Structures are given as structure tokens and as C-alpha cells.
Amino acid sequence: MIINMNVSIKEKTQIENSHPSQLYETDHSNEYIIEVQDLTKSFNGLKAVDGISLKIRKGELFSLLGPNGAGKSTTIRMLTTVLKPSNGDARITEYSLIKEKSKIKPLIGVCPQENVVFEALTAEDNVEFVGRMHGMNPADLKERTKFLLEKMNIAGRKKATKTFSGGMKRRLNLVMSLIHQPQILFLDEPSAGLDPQARRLVWDFIKELKNTGMTIVLTTHDMIEADALSDHIAIMDQGKIIAFGTLDELKSGSSNGNILELSFSTRKALIKAKNTLTQMKNVKSVKEMQNNKLTISFSGGIETFKQEILPNVDSFKSLHFREDSLEDIFLKLTGRGLRD
Ligand SMILES: Nc1ncnc2c1ncn2[C@@H]1O[C@H](COP(=O)(O)OP(=O)(O)O)[C@@H](O)[C@H]1O
Numbered sequence: 001m002i003i004n005m006n007v008s009i010k011e012k013t014q015i016e017n018s019h020p021s022q023l024y025e026t027d028h029s030n031e032y033i034i035e036v037q038d039l040t041k042s043f044n045g046l047k048a049v050d051g052i053s054l055k056i057r058k059g060e061l062f063s064l065l066g067p068n069g070a071g072k073s074t075t076i077r078m079l080t081t082v083l084k085p086s087n088g089d090a091r092i093t094e095y096s097l098i099k100e101k102s103k104i105k106p107l108i109g110v111c112p113q114e115n116v117v118f119e120a121l122t123a124e125d126n127v128e129f130v131g132r133m134h135g136m137n138p139a140d141l142k143e144r145t146k147f148l149l150e151k152m153n154i155a156g157r158k159k160a161t162k163t164f165s166g167g168m169k170r171r172l173n174l175v176m177s178l179i180h181q182p183q184i185l186f187l188d189e190p191s192a193g194l195d196p197q198a199r200r201l202v203w204d205f206i207k208e209l210k211n212t213g214m215t216i217v218l219t220t221h222d223m224i225e226a227d228a229l230s231d232h233i234a235i236m237d238q239g240k241i242i243a244f245g246t247l248d249e250l251k252s253g254s255s256n257g258n259i260l261e262l263s264f265s266t267r268k269a270l271i272k273a274k275n276t277l278t279q280m281k282n283v284k285s286v287k288e289m290q291n292n293k294l295t296i297s298f299s300g301g302i303e304t305f306k307q308e309i310l311p312n313v314d315s316f317k318s319l320h321f322r323e324d325s326l327e328d329i330f331l332k333l334t335g336r337g338l339r340d
């Protein structure tokens with residue numbers, strides 16, 4: 001028996017090795033579980049989503065990162081069949097969003113930006129209601145409901161969910177979105193309104209889900225969240241995808257230098273430094289932050305710092321060098337901060 005198994009594995013390997021191109025073709029066709037083509041949504045002439053194209057790999061965590069109003073929720077609402085696109089299409093698994101939306105619905109789970117819970121029901125009843133709609137077997141449904149609510153720290157509460165805090169409702173909504181083990185899970189701002197502890201819990205949970213092979217598409221305006229969770233990030237602004245890649249690719253693509261943060265004791269000192277820095281050739285951008293802090297992006301490395309910046313900027317309180325963050329990348333691309 002064991003010998004037979006070894007032989008068959010060896011044979012299989014030889015077969016695979018002898019047809020590399022064929023294998024690659026097969027893998028390639030399965031690689032992208034979502035392909036978005038020129039997707040557009042207009043509201044009274046305003047293009048909330050303006051011809052975006054994207055490919056999302058099976059089993060990855062894909063983030064749409066952008067400021068409020070960028071078009072993230074509208075994109076999610078189209079991809080989850082809630083909203084009809086004005087133009088374009090997407091292939092989700094093997095189905096066309098435009099032509100086969102009823103085939104897509106059972107394969108996906110959605111946690112919308114605004115919580116949708118039945119406030120008169122308990123958490124269990126909310127989840128089980130959704131599970132029954134998906135036709136789940138009652139015994140499996142009970143077991144999975146208990147397991148997931150325990151994970152989210154909201155199990156065993158017998159009260160109606162109208163007594164729940166916003167953060168508890170958010171976590172309940174998350175459980176409701178994935179009770180039926182969807183192939184693809186869409187999370188629109190999953191951690192919005194959560195305290196840091198609950199946010200950590202949700203992040204760990206999302207990572208665990210990804211490890212089970214689920215494809216996860218999330219939106220966020222929080223670069224730390226995108227940074228912590230994503231395999232690929234699409235940065236969205238004013239309805240368009242303005243950058244795409246892994247975190248490392250985004251950082252190396254944007255690398256026009258170093259980031260220096262200077263803190264000042266007074267705003268007067270900050271303004272003086274800002275005026276001086278803005279005129280320097282090697283300084284790409286100077287952005288005023290909270291707490292009398294300037295973020296300076298410059299080229300030329302330590303030499304620029306020693307020869308130009310240091311001799312000309314005095315009276316700063318502290319300084320800090322760092323790598324580009326997603327916030328810096330967004331700033332370079334748009335001239336605005338993510339949180340502006
Ligand atoms: N149903 C709607 N009717 C009219 N305008 C809308 C509607 N939904 C969204 N918008 C507009 O589309 C733009 C993108 O919104 P949205 O997709 O919610 O952005 P995000 O989720 O990135 O914050 C915004 O300007 C918003 O006001």
C-alpha cells in the first residue's frame with residue numbers, strides 16, 4: 001500500500017514536470033477570483049466610481065484604501081450585486097456580475113459599512129436567521145453560530161441586540177456576513193467604530209479567516225489597517241484607482257526619498273521652518289501635521305539633511321527619520337492627506 005502510494009506520487013511528479021506550460025495555464029486560469037473591468041457608477045452625473053479595473057487573487061486579502069468619498073462603498077455595493085453598475089462588468093469566480101448576479105449571491109458574504117441587525121432579536125437569533133436564509137443545516141448552523149460569537153466575544157447574551165454597543169453590533173454583523181462560509185467575503189470598513197482592543201480582535205479574526213483560504217476584499221480609510229492586513233492594496237481617490245501593489249511595491253514605487261518629521265515648540269517656529277524648507281531644491285513636500293509637527297519628504301539622503309536642512313532650520317524640538325508610509329504615498333500622489 002505504502003509502496004503503491006510512493007509510486008503514484010512519483011509518477012504524478014514526473015507527469016507534472018513534463019508538462020510545465022500546461023500546468024501553468026491551468027493555475028493561471030484559477031489565479032484571479034475577481035476581475036473587474038472598467039466598472040463605473042454615476043449618481044446624477046457624478047462619477048462615484050470612474051472606470052476602475054482590478055484583479056483579485058484567490059485566497060488573498062485585498063484592500064481598497066482611500067479617503068471618505070473615494071468610491072469604496074459604491075465599488076463594494078456593485079461587486080456584491082446591491083447596486084447596478086452604470087458601465088463595465090466584473091467576473092466573480094466564473095460568473096459575470098451583469099449577466100449572472102443570482103449565481104454570485106450565494107458565493108459571497110457582505111458586511112456593509114452601516115450595521116444591519118434586527119434589534120429586537122438576540123445575537124444568536126440574528127445569526128441563525130441569516131444562516132437559515134442561506135439554507136444551512138440547523139445543527140451546523142447552531143454550532144458555527146456559537147463558535148463565531150464566542151470568537152467575537154459576544155456569545156451567551158440573551159438580551160435583544162438593541163442593548164448592544166456600536167462595537168458589539170459591528171462584530172455581530174461580521175459574524176452574520178460569514179456564517180455561510182462564503183468563498184469571497186466583502187468587508188466595508190470592518191473595524192470602523194471599534195475600540196483598539198476590539199479592533200485587534202477583528203484583525204486577528206480576519207487573518208484567521210484568510211488562513212482558511214477565504215478571499216477577503218475590504219475597504220478602509222485607515223492606512224494602519226491596510227498595512228496590517230493586506231496582500232495587495234489599491235489606493236482609491238475620486239472614483240479612480242491611483243496606485244496598486246503590495247505594500248513593498250507601493251513603497252518602492254513612490255520612493256522619491258526620505259521622510260523627516262520635525263517637531264517644534266511653537267507654531268511660529270514651525271511656520272518659519274516650513275517657509276525655508278519649501279524653497280529647498282531637494283525638498284519634495286512639506287506637510288503640516290497635528291501638534292506642531294512637519295512631515296518633510298526630501299531626496300539626497302543624509303547629505304541633504306546635513307548640508308541643507310540642518311543648517312537652515314533651527315529651534316526644532318525633536319526629529320525623526322522614517323520610511324514612507326501609505327499616508328506619505330497618498331500625499332505624494334494627491335497632494336492631500338488620507339485624513340484631510
Ligand atoms: N446613493 C447615492 N446617491 C448619490 N450619491 C452617492 C450615493 N452613494 C454614494 N454617493 C456619492 O458617491 C461618492 C462616493 O461615495 P462612497 O462610495 O460612499 O465613498 P467611500 O465609501 O469611499 O467613502 C461620494 O461623493 C458620495 O456622496
Ligand SMILES: [Mg+2]
Pocket residue numbers: 072073074113188189
Ligand atoms: Mg464607504
